[in-house]
Amino acid sequence: MTDKKKIWISKPHMGGNEEKYIQEALDSNWVAPIGPNINAFENDLELYLGENSHVAALSSGTAAIHLGLILLGIKTGDTVLCQSMTFSASANPIIYQGATPIFIDSELDTWNLCPKALEIAIKEEIKKGKKPKAIVAVHLYGVPYKVDEIRAIANHYKIPILEDSAEALGSSYKGKKCGTFGDIGVLSFNGNKVITTSGGGALVTNKKEIKDKAIFLATQARENTPHYQHKEIGYNYRLSNICAGIGRGQMEVLNPHMQLRRDMHEFYVDIFKNIDEVTVFSVPNNDYYSNYWLTTILITPNKQKNIDKDALRVAFDEENIESRPLWKPMHLQPVFSEYTYYGNNVSENLFNTGLCLPSGSNLTDLEKQRIKDLLINFFK
């Protein structure tokens, strides 16, 4: 073991005004899942996303995905197409609804939903007698999925898109912000995301009625009567006014912090430019703009030099530096092994050779030097 201080893959990074908004909540006694910070945070997000966005602040991104599926009408017995390479939170709410996930492979340009595999899956499932009810599409690591192609398929077969933009706040495609492409969009403010509320999430829609319905369901589906009257099953999914205060402070620094993550991506591109075994995952062309939430690399194994992604992870670990394999595809997870998968093992190959590198917006020059020294030494 080393006594060197831990370098995390992605750490919270406060802007400074978070405390002020929390203090306001305490001073006014809005210590509840209702209050002025929530409304102001939603307003900040709506202005940021533009394009007629309506935002409901929720307790997590997972809660937003769950409510999103409910609002798209997903019920017991339905099937839902879901990107296989993702965090399990993209898929778990399909099961909460009693529906069945069908996993779809990635393509190599963005590592997200493969349009070809998606269309094959839809055709096959229709042939089997059941049309899938929704598509869960993810912008992994901040890189937008093939928005136009996926939208064209969704429109052609009339299947709505649930856009999991949990990792992509600040990213955009052809100048339009991620989170606004789905029939419903989802954001996350968990501790390791681009901005954080310690824990939190949001549902994004272009319809005010959908936002209102999301808030209604998130606050126990209580009808507007003096007593507690319920006609629908509700959830306790609203964000707290304290957490929303953190979110307001974070929105003030979203753009500069995103730029710092993009600088981290450049930092790695520069380190690896003469290292043959490594490719840094980058956007395919200028239509795509990534927040580079995490910088990720693919490593071609080199047996002679004892180089592969596991050896690098262990080398980082010995220096007390956190790195992490890519998301393990859902169709390879024991809990989802019984479900159908369409693809050609693209995501599996990515998982076998990829690694996420420390990418936070608050790494010091000294920490960056430790990372750089290790990498230069490892690939020598």
Ligand SMILES: *Cc1c(COP(=O)(O)O)cnc(C)c1O
């Ligand atoms: C973080 C994340 C989520 C879940 O968000 P929480 O706020 O942690 O519930 C969902 N999908 C993806 C792709 C994520 O990275």
